[in-house]
Amino acid sequence: MLVTYLEASRDFCETDSIRFGAALAVCRIIGSKVSTAGRATGHSSAIPAWRRRIEERIAKARTLIGRLICFKSGNNRSRIVRTVRMAFALSQPDITQKLTERIDDLKQRIAVRGKRIRRYTERSTRFNQNRLFQSDQKRLYASLERPVVSGTGPAPNQADTVAFWRGLWSEPVSHSEGSWTEVVVSQCAGITPMDPVIITPDDVAEAVRRAPNWKSPGLDGLHHY
Template identity: 45%
Template structure:
C-alpha cells in the first residue's frame, strides 16, 4: 500500500501507475519477486475486503506522500533474459499482452527452465514419444512459447543433425504444454473425440425432454390416473393457460396436442440448424480441402456389408507386396528422344536454403494439421523461430549429401473402406 500510494500520489493519479508501483515496491522489498499485475490485484483485495481500517490507510497514505520513494530508472529494474529476448511472430496488442509477457518473464522463468531441462532429459534421445496435445491459443500461452523459444536457442546451437533438432523441438513443445497445464491424452491417435454439442442444441433438447415428460403424465391423467405425483406434472402443464383444475379433464387432449406441436417445432429447428452448420462447414472445407469434401460425399453412399475389422496380417501382406517388391521398368525409344531434347535445357542454379525460406514455409502451413510419425505439429515449427537458422543449415547439408533421415521419409497409411467385405482384399 505504501508503493501504491507513492505511485498514485495518495490515490489521486491512477494513470499508468502499475509500472511506478512495481519500481517503488522493488526498492522497498528487493528480495520479493512479483509482477505489476500481482501487486495491483493485492491492492484491489485490500481495498475491497477492508483488510486494513481507514486509520491505517490514512497513516500509510500520509507516510507515502511525506517520504515518497523515487522509482528506479527503467534500465536498473531487474529483468530476466526472457523479457529482453521475447520475440513473437505477431506483434502483441499494447497494454494487456505486454503485462502478460512480463508476468511470464518474472514468475515462470525458473519453472520454464526446469520443465525444459526435464523434457530434454526424458525425450531428447528417446525412441518412443507420447502424442502432443494442442496448446490453446491465448495471449498468455503466446508469451510463454516466445519466452521458451529464447531458452531453446542454446540447445539448437549444439544440435548435430535433423533428428536432434526435431527432438529439441519436441522437448520444447512438451515443456510448454506442461507449464500451461495442458493434459496429455493417452488415447489412440486414430480415435477422434466426439464434437461437443452446442449450447443452443442442449437447451432445445432439454425443452423437448421436459415436454415429452408432460405429455406422458397428461396421457396418464386422461386415462384416469389422479395420483399426487401425476397431478403435480398436470398442474405444471397447464401453467399460464388460466385453466381451473376442474377443467383439466376437458382440455387435456388439447394440451397434449399443443405440446406435441411444440416438440415437432423444436425438432425441426434442430434439424434446420444442423443443416445450416453442415452447409457452412462444407463451404469452408471446400475452400481449404476439396478432397475431404468429396471423400465425405462418397462415404455417405457406401454400402457396408459387414462390420468386421480387417485382419492385420492380411493387410500387411497385401500392401507389402505392392510397396516392398522392386519393379523393373522397360524403357522404350521415347526416353532417348527426351534425353536429346533436354540436352539444351540449362541446369538449375544451386539452391541455397536460408532461415527466411524456412520461416516462410512454416508460416504457410496450418498450425494443428495432423502430424506424421514424428508427432510434431506445424505450430511448434512456426513459433520456435530460434530453430529456423539451424534447420536451414541442416536442410542445406542434407540437400548437398542427397539423403534425409528416415523419420522424414516415413509416412502413415490409413485404410479407407469403399465397398464390399472388409475382411478380404480383392
C-alpha cells in the first residue's frame, strides 16, 4: 500500500489515511486487536452513565406532567387518555384531585433529581481539581481564573481625558482654608512623628502564612497556597 499510494499523495490528510490504512492492514494480518473508536474525534466527551440515567428519568417525568396537564385542560386525544388510564381509573370521582397530586409529586421528583445532578457535578469537579493540583498546578490555576469582562462602549477620547486630569493635577489652585486648620496644627505640634516603616522578610513570611488558601493573585499573578 505504501509503495503504491504514498508517493502519489500530495495531501496531508490523504497521507495520514494511507499510513493508517497500512498500519491497520498489518495489525489484521498478524492478528493484533486494534480499536479505531475515537480516532476521528480524539478524546471522548460522552455523558456519564449516572447523569444520563437521571436525565432520562427527568425527561420522562416532564413528558408525563405535560400529558396530565393537557388532560386536565380538556384534551382528550387517544395518546393522552391512554397515559392517564394507565395511571388512574378514569371513572374515579376524585380524578382531578389525584391528577393534581400526581403532578405535584412529579415536580418534586424532578427538583430532587436536578439537585442530585448538581451535587454529583460539584463533587466530580472537586475531585478533578484535587487530582489536577497534584499533576499540573498551572492548569488548575488557569481554570480558576475568571475571564476579564471589559466594557463594550466606545473608548474615551484621549484629548478629553488629558484635559480632565490636567485640570485636576497640573493647574495650581489656591485654597482658602478656615481658622480651624491653625487650631489643628497647634494641637498636633507636640506629637512625635512615627518612625519609618521597614518591611522585613520575616514580616512578609508571617503575612503569607496567615493568608487563606486560593487567595486572589497580586501583580505577580501567583495564587497563594
